[in-house]
Amino acid sequence: MSDIVACICEHEDGKIVPATLEALGFATELASLTSRKIVSVVIGEGALDTATYLNQLSGLPSLAVNVAAMRAYNSEAYKAAARHAIGLLGSDYVCVPGTTQGFDFAPGLAARLGMPCISNVEGILERNNGPVFVRSVFNGKILAELSLDGQGLVIVQPGRFRFEKNNSSCESWVKQVSFDYEPVRTRVLSTEFSEAADSSLSDASVIIAAGRGIRRKENLELIKRVAQLFSRSAVAGSRPLCDDGWLPFSRQVGQTGATVAPELYMACGISGAQQHLAGMRGSKLVVAINLDAHAPIFLEADIGIIEDLEEFLKNFCEAAPRS
Ligand code: FAD
Numbered sequence: 001m002s003d004i005v006a007c008i009c010e011h012e013d014g015k016i017v018p019a020t021l022e023a024l025g026f027a028t029e030l031a032s033l034t035s036r037k038i039v040s041v042v043i044g045e046g047a048l049d050t051a052t053y054l055n056q057l058s059g060l061p062s063l064a065v066n067v068a069a070m071r072a073y074n075s076e077a078y079k080a081a082a083r084h085a086i087g088l089l090g091s092d093y094v095c096v097p098g099t100t101q102g103f104d105f106a107p108g109l110a111a112r113l114g115m116p117c118i119s120n121v122e123g124i125l126e127r128n129n130g131p132v133f134v135r136s137v138f139n140g141k142i143l144a145e146l147s148l149d150g151q152g153l154v155i156v157q158p159g160r161f162r163f164e165k166n167n168s169s170c171e172s173w174v175k176q177v178s179f180d181y182e183p184v185r186t187r188v189l190s191t192e193f194s195e196a197a198d199s200s201l202s203d204a205s206v207i208i209a210a211g212r213g214i215r216r217k218e219n220l221e222l223i224k225r226v227a228q229l230f231s232r233s234a235v236a237g238s239r240p241l242c243d244d245g246w247l248p249f250s251r252q253v254g255q256t257g258a259t260v261a262p263e264l265y266m267a268c269g270i271s272g273a274q275q276h277l278a279g280m281r282g283s284k285l286v287v288a289i290n291l292d293a294h295a296p297i298f299l300e301a302d303i304g305i306i307e308d309l310e311e312f313l314k315n316f317c318e319a320a321p322r323s
Contacts, residue, residue, distance in 0.1 A: 002036075002089065002090040002091050002092050003035070003036045003037055004036055004037055004038070004039050004089050004090065004091045004092075005027050005030050005031045005034070005036045005037070005038050005039075005091060005093045005094075005095065006038075006039050006040075006041050006085070006086055006089050006091035006093070006094050006095070007020075007023050007024050007027040007038060007039070007040050007041065007094075007095040007096075008023075008041045008043065008082055008085075008094065008095070008096050008097075008102075009023070009024070009040045009041060009042050009050075009054055009062075009097075010097050010099055010101055010102065011042065011044070011050045011054075014046070014049060014050045014053070016050070016053070016054055016057065017097065017099060018158070018259070019097035019098065019099045019102070019156070019158040020054075020097050021057075021058075021162075021163040022097065022156060022158055022159070022160065022161045022162065022163065023095050023096065023097040023098075023156040023161070024038070024040065024058060024060065024095075024163040025161035025162045025163035025164070026095055026121070026124065026154070026156045026160075026161040027095045028163065028164075028166075029124050029161070030093060030095065030124060030131060030154070033124065033126050033130075033131045034093070034130070034131060036093070037061070037171065038060050038061070039060070039061045039062070039063055039089055039091070040054055040055075040058065040060050040061070040062045040063070041062075041063050041065060041082065041085045041086075041089075042054060042062060042063070042064050042065065043065045043067060043070075043078055043081045043082060043085070044065075044066075044067060044070055044073075045066065045067060045068060045069075045070055045071050046066070047064035047065055047066045047067070047176070048064040048066060048174070048176045050064070051063065051064035051174050051176070052064075052174050055172060055173075055174045057165070058163065058165055059165050059166060059172055060172065061171055061172055061173045061174070061175075062173075062174045062175075063085055063088070063089065063174075063175050063176075063177065064174065064175070064176040064177070065081045065082075065084065065085045065176075065177055065178075065179050066176055066177070066178045066179065067081045067178075067179050067180075067181060068178070068180065069180070069181065069182055069183075070181075072188045072191050073101060073188070074183050074186060074187075074188055075104050075105050075108070075186060076183040076184075076185055076186045077181045077182075077183045078105050079105050079108050079109045079112060080179070080181045081179045081181060082105065082109050083109060083112050083113060084177075084179050085177070085179075086109075086113055088177065092150060092151035092152075093148075093151060093152060093153075093154070094109070094110075094113070094115070094152075094153040094154070095153075095154050095156055096109075096153065096154070096155050096156065097155075097156055097158065098119065098120060098121075098155045098156050098157050098158050098255065099158065099255075099256075100256055102155055103119070103155065106119075106153060106155050107119075109153065110152070110153040113153065115151055115152050115153050116148055116149070116151075116152045116153070117152065117153045117154075117155065118133050118135065118146050118148065118152060118153075118154050118155070119135070119155040120135045120136070120155060120157045120274055121133045121134065121135050121154050121155065121156055121157055122134055122135055122136065122157040122160040122274065123135075123143075123160065125145065127147070129147070130147060130148075130150065131147070131148075132145045132146065132147050133145070133146050133147070133148070133154060134146075135157070136274055136296070139271055139273055139296065140271070140272055140273060140274060140277075140296030140299070141294060141296060157255075157274055157278065158255050158278045159255070159259070159277065159278035159279070159281050160278075200234045201234050201236055201250075201251065201253070201258045201260055202258070202260065203232065203234075204232055204233055204234035204260070204262050205230075205231075205232040205233070205262050205263040205264070206227070206230040206231075206232060206233040206234075206262055206263060206264045206266075207233070207234050207235075207236050207253075207260055207262045207264070207265050207266070207280075207283070208223050208224075208226045208227040208230075208233065208234075208235055208236070208266045208268065209235075209236040209237060209238065209253055209265060209266065209267050209268065209270060209280070210223045210235065210236075210237045210238070210241055210246075210247070210268050210269065210270075211237070211238040211240070211241065211267065211268065211269040211270030211271065211276075212238065212240045212241065212269060212270075212271075213268065213269015213270065213271075213290060213291070213309055214241075214268060214269045214309065214310075215269070217246050219310060220235070220246060220247070222310065222313050222314065222317075223235055223268060223313070225313075225317050226266070226268075226313055226316065226317060229317065229320050230264070234251075235247070235251065236251050236252070236253045236258070236260070237251050237252060237253070238252070238253070238254065238270050238273075238276050239252055239254060239256065239257065239275070239276070242257070253276065253279040253280050254273075254275050254276040254277075254278055254279035254280075255274075255275040255276075255278040255279060256275070257279055258279060259278070259279045259280075259282070260279060260280055260282070260283065261282030261283055261284070262283055262284070263283075263284045263285060264283070264284070264285045264287065265280050265283035265285070265286045265287070266286075266287045266288075266289070267280070267286065267287070267288045267289070267290075267297050267301070268289050268309045268313065269289065269290065269309045270288070270290070270297055271290070271292070271295050271296060271297060272288070272295055272296035272297025272298070272299070272300060273296070277296075277297075277300055280300075281300065285302050285303070286300055286301045286302050286303075287301060287302070287303045287304075287305070288300070288301035288303070288304050288305065289305045289307060289309045289312055289313070290304075290305075290306065290309075291306065291307070291308060291309075292306075293306045
């Protein structure tokens with residue numbers, strides 16, 4: 001049995017992505033429950049600089065796996081490099097941030113390591129026979145508790161854990177290993193950046209967010225009318241609306257979209273999937289309008305309205321004084 005929990009840390013051009021620190025927060029809890037140490041693993045070309053920065057930021061030991069040929073992320077090379085790192089550390093628990101990249105490589109990595117894999121983990125509990133991992137199933141209606149038989153890979157749900165640096169950490173080092181790997185099956189042809197994040201979302205103090213429950217694109221006009229009732233307001237949406245082109249991707253809130261923390265977040269016809277909640281959980285006041293009284297968004301809402309959103313919002317627009 002190894003005494004190391006490895007956390008594979010994601011970065012973009014050397015910048016640590018926020019979900020990495022959250023995964024380290026989870027790894028800290030797991031390490032404390034299982035009396036293990038954490039080692040953060042940074043993979044890529046020039047990984048040493050990022051690993052050094054991460055070590056200063058977190059105070060945790062960092063292993064840099066320098067993959068010279070991997071200028072841009074390549075799933076095949078990344079999995080091979082991660083497997084090499086886990087082999088060197090001998091870790092029996094591996095944590096991965098639940099980002100698009102994490103979901104891309106983690107299940108394949110688990111298969112190569114011969115480990116079970118649990119995705120979307122949002123909590124961890126202590127039980128007599130070891131840690132138990134909590135994730136939601138059936139679109140957030142049920143919380144499942146799963147255990148691993150002393151080893152496994154955990155994909156950590158963004159927005160659920162916080163990392164706090166522990167200055168008393170006794171061991172802190174940065175080591176570098178080189179890993180040569182030329183991908184044979186996949187090549188990155190080009191990398192294109194999506195539209196820049198819409199600053200109106202991060203600046204807005206009121207966000208009116210539309211979900212699939214608005215049913216027709218024309219109903220976005222109603223959402224916009226509600227937004228116009230407030231100053232410093234913006235319209236946002238859940239992923240299906242952006243996937244369908246009803247709203248630009250820059251307006252998507254959630255795990256693979258923007259993270260927002262307005263004074264008021266009004267979720268109109270949004271079910272409250274974990275991936276959506278990950279982006280709006282920091283909102284000060286959440287109002288949810290949904291026909292389904294059991295929709296998980298109500299667990300997050302301060303005010304819940306069980307009603308047809310079209311009817312409610314029309315009445316709201318007529319009755320509301322302008323702020
Ligand atoms: P639905 O889940 O279909 O919910 C529609 C809701 O509208 C239902 O609750 C229904 O009761 C209600 N409704 C229907 N009619 C009415 C009415 N007339 N009045 C009132 N209520 C009504 N999703 C995101 O939003 N952001 C992300 O960043 C994101 N990232 C993802 C990343 C990954 C890796 C994966 C796998 C998924 C991601 N998703 C994301 C998708 C997410 O899992 C959900 O599928 C999505 O959030 C559901 O959107 P929704 O709530 O609008 O639709």
